[in-house]
Amino acid sequence: MNIERLVEMANDIAANQAADRPSAVVLIAQHLRRFWEPRMRKQIIDHLHNGGAGLGDEARAAVALLADPIHNQK
């Protein structure tokens, strides 16, 4: 899928949940986990591993959390 589009979507999720501190990053990761189809999640994780261009700080942290099997709870 278009990675720019996925990055924009991840950043939008982050922007709307960033105010929910201190759990924002966990909430963003949960959102990605619950609503994004696996190939979308894989693609954004791969993108992060390739530098994560365009991802904002919270989105980046959330994708990192999503990639971490310990935190990858449904």
Next chain:
Amino acid sequence: MRSIDELDWGTPAVSDATLVTLEIDGFSVSVPAGTSVMRAAAVAGISVPKLCATDSLEPFGSCRLCLVQIEGKLGFPASCTTSATSGMRVTTQNARLAGLRRNVMELYISDHPLDCLTCPANGHCELQDMAGAVGLREVRYGFEGANHLAVVKDESNPYFSFDPSKCIVCSRCVRACDEVQGTFALTIAGRGFDAHVSAGNDQSFLASDCVSCGACVQACPTATLIEKSIIEQGQPDASIVTTCAYCGVGCSFRAEIKGAEVVRMVPNSDGHANHGHSCVKGRFAFGYATHPDRIRTPMVRDSIQEPWREVPWDEAITFAAKRLQKIQAQHGRGAIGGITSSRCTNEETYLVQKLVRAAFHNNNVDTCARVCHSPTGYGLKQTLGESAGTQAFDSVMHANVIMIIGANPTDAHPVFASQIIQRLRSGARLIVIDPRRTDLVRMPHVAADFHLKLRPGTNVALINAIAHVVVSENLIDHAFIAERCESGTFEKWRDFVIEPQHAPEQSENITGVPAAQVRAAARLYASGGNAAIYYGLGVTEHSQGSTMVMGIANLALSTGNLGRQGVGVNPLRGQNNVQGSCDMGAFPHELPGYRHVSDGATRASFEAAWGVTLDDEPGLRIPNMLEAALDGSFRGLYIQGEDIAQSDPDTEHVTAALEAMECIIVQDLFLNETAKFAHVFFPGSSFLEKDGTFTNTERRISRVRRVMQPLGGKADWEVTLMLAKALGYPMEYRHPAEIMDEIARLTPTFSGVSYSRLDEQGSIQWPCNVRAPDGTQTLHEQTFTRGLGRFVVTPYVPSHERTNDKYPLILTTGRILSQYNVGAQTRRTRNIAWYAEDLLEIHSHDAETRGVIDGDWVGVKSRAGETVLRARISDSVQPGVVYTTFHFPESGANVITTEHSDWATNCPEYKVTAVQIVKVTQPSAWQQRHSRLDRTQKKLLNEREPLRS
């Protein structure tokens, strides 16, 4: 003419717990206090002659035919305007009364054509009936005197005729327009002999303010106002109660038929959503069901460049199944999916999601709610725990303050709008939040207290400003919050909205709404008594649609406006079964009943019932499917009842994705825009051919009953069954009732629903289960579905769509009364008399600076694309904002809308697109390409290889 199968009780029912007992013609009868003598007589089985009275209207007392004698009272009071009282003794028939009634009838008939045998109302004319009832045998005045017999008919309305020569000036039509519809389009002009029904200021019906709801036609006791379908086809002889397939109001209708032919649709006075009222679409625009464009035979083709080939059902099903199986074999099980529609029944939608989950073995199923109210599902689930509106429509009659946000009920939900108008005229206050001046802002005897005319895309900033006032001025309901809401979330939200940047004076720069108006509106909402919020797509179709829904819920929670009559948070769903399609699990992350696919216990119950292992991962949403199609990982799509090539945003992106796929299966009535890219076409059924249920926006489940046989030979649910079987997953149902039984077994909120219960009760509002065996009018009465109400912090995040020098205007899109959604149905009816093309509304200031005058062709260019529309100068839009509808494919309204979407649900941001407008002389490049595609595909359809017999 009222429905052929409905009794007329003469005057409206009265709900009063106190009963009065009286005697009528020697029979004792008890009725609620305040009931008319006429209605009491009807309850006792005694019919009092009448002409100006009917039970949908307040009594008028003008015809003097319903005179009765009451012991101890002088004269002959009209039974329609006289209330029954305890101990009253009434005589409805004696020689004196008979004489008086004959005299009255004699006068009426002296100025009425005696053409009963050729009159379209013959046999169902109340005047004719009354002449018989009173025993009229002669007219002593003769017929040569001055009369109205030569007055010319008004045939301007496409659906009904107005023949003043048959009018008895009973005012039923005028009162229906006032009391039922609320438009005040009709009046009695002139006095005495000159008195006559006038549409507007003696205009034609079509040129007047008449909205063609049909209330006047239904109320008319003669053939003065009568459906042209009755004039053309004759009178119906039977009726079947069913549910309208247009908007989310879900009106109950009696389809009046003659053999297999529908003669007319008449609103059902027992209808729980509409109480006998209707709009121009439901009442009249059903002709599409038998339109020549209907495709009645399955078709297949190997590529979209080839002509279609008509094939038998089994061949079409096999063709489709083999292609889907081949794609999955080559590209994995996630390479195909399904889309269902809010135009389908609950049972059909349930089967499509079951097909995808059990036979496709994935969760790639979505519904058109994705592009309208998916943020409602998300937002209300997060805050209140249930993805549904909280009230019944009738609740609005208990509201003191009505707040309407981003909705235009008079156009999109007209029957409920009439109820809102009734309530407003009886004293409720009104706050409208909308970039446009909708009709409700100011109309006869209705004026909004506040119209917060915000800039498109700033909803969340405005709701936060309103919340700021509520909190800073301590207008919150502390007791409600303490008892009903989650500890901690309120404080977090309160601390958020009290921040200075949310003050109306600060957000004014963002929203464009003067702070004083915001403060006053917030005070009215929070302290004006019962306050009810109704909202539409102007809330959801934004990049912050879900945030705004949660902001609305926060506001209602903070002021205690939930859990009782007259309050609540109420989405107005665009299409008839948006609520139902969401309830039925047609989302890629949820099983029926809004339970996440990762919920092991829920999944286990479906796995046990369906005999398959279900995927525990969320599937692709519609926009994700399209993206995946473009990267080659998604190649096959089964689409039942949707037209994504017209309805979804960024048309060129959608059509590129469709072109990239190997197998598109469309099941629909017509060769719609999406079907032009299809390889398989299954003929679908209109609502008149369906058996099933729809669930309206108030969670009301109503039966859809088959009125005529499916023109394609198969019901839609049967087609899904055949496809499932061909894919190796047979499903066994003999009737949609059995599908509902399975839904009830597997979905806790539906466990008490069955066709027999629906037939008994007429309709049921879910949840319907052991705890609420008759259904639930008002949600969250004692506790919220999630237990305690949850406040959610709602930061304002500006849209990516920004205006600049290149794109200085904001385009917002919407609907119009006479057309529906992509127009596939209404464009194929006489409704085009009101609206035959999508127009671009532009403020005179913006038009003037561009040299545009009314009727000019203008190019509308956005970052996504360009189209050309005809301009209409309008002060309904504010400077800087333009508006259009999306009912006509050639308009290409969605060529300009962008891929931006709601952050939580991917609901498209239809309401905010930055555009430039320029005067042009020819169609856009896209329109020229579309025109060529349209011609080619129609040619391929017309040249299709016929079915071999």
